[in-house]
Amino acid sequence: MESGARTYGGVSADERKARRRGLLLDAGLDLFGTLGWQQTTMTAVCQRAKLTERYFYESFADLEELLVAVFERVAAEAAEVVLAAAESSDTQARPRARAAIAAFVELMTDDPRKGRVAFVEALSSEALMRRRFATIDAFAALLGDQAKEFFGTGPGSERRLRLTSFMLVGGLAETLIAWLGGALDSTREQLIDDATDLFVATGEAAITIGGGG
Numbered sequence: 001m002e003s004g005a006r007t008y009g010g011v012s013a014d015e016r017k018a019r020r021r022g023l024l025l026d027a028g029l030d031l032f033g034t035l036g037w038q039q040t041t042m043t044a045v046c047q048r049a050k051l052t053e054r055y056f057y058e059s060f061a062d063l064e065e066l067l068v069a070v071f072e073r074v075a076a077e078a079a080e081v082v083l084a085a086a087e088s089s090d091t092q093a094r095p096r097a098r099a100a101i102a103a104f105v106e107l108m109t110d111d112p113r114k115g116r117v118a119f120v121e122a123l124s125s126e127a128l129m130r131r132r133f134a135t136i137d138a139f140a141a142l143l144g145d146q147a148k149e150f151f152g153t154g155p156g157s158e159r160r161l162r163l164t165s166f167m168l169v170g171g172l173a174e175t176l177i178a179w180l181g182g183a184l185d186s187t188r189e190q191l192i193d194d195a196t197d198l199f200v201a202t203g204e205a206a207i208t209i210g211g212g213g
Helices: 014-033 042-049 054-057 062-088 093-110 112-125 127-153 157-180 188-208
Strands: none
Touching: 014 042, 014 054, 014 062, 014 112, 042 054, 042 062, 062 093, 062 112, 062 127, 093 112, 093 127, 093 157, 093 188, 112 127, 112 157, 127 157, 127 188, 157 188
């Protein structure tokens, strides 16, 4: 029998490995999202997860790889809640945009650890910065698809819409950093409403304004 198929107490080796990886991801979120990854040690992660370093290296090469994995889990959760909110909302542009933005903002602010990992820690990690850019690209493409669904297309709109989508998604990320840091005098609901108005108006303008391709 292969080692991955061995079971103890009804739990396979692969299942135990996945559970240990989950514990390390949970510990990483807690520490990276409070202390920051540069202030976090492997020893602290292992102590928080109640695992030895042997089990850390079973899943991750180093702390930065764990940081990227924590980010990817947060990003996947964000994509899931945003899509679910949009699909279950009113079919009109503004209600759908508000539902998606609210789901994203609430995820990142109900648990500020997720907001810190998603937006702040990339500033000190080149690997995470690259992964963050790829994620913004994916969210921008999603936003662009939604805008085309509601507003159609016009002359030069593909180019403008891609530019606009990057500006809106990246701008929302920077706005959340500022809001979490106390730099914006807005309630969370005001932030969501204002961001919604900007998303809808700017997305529509990118499609409908004239100009060369």
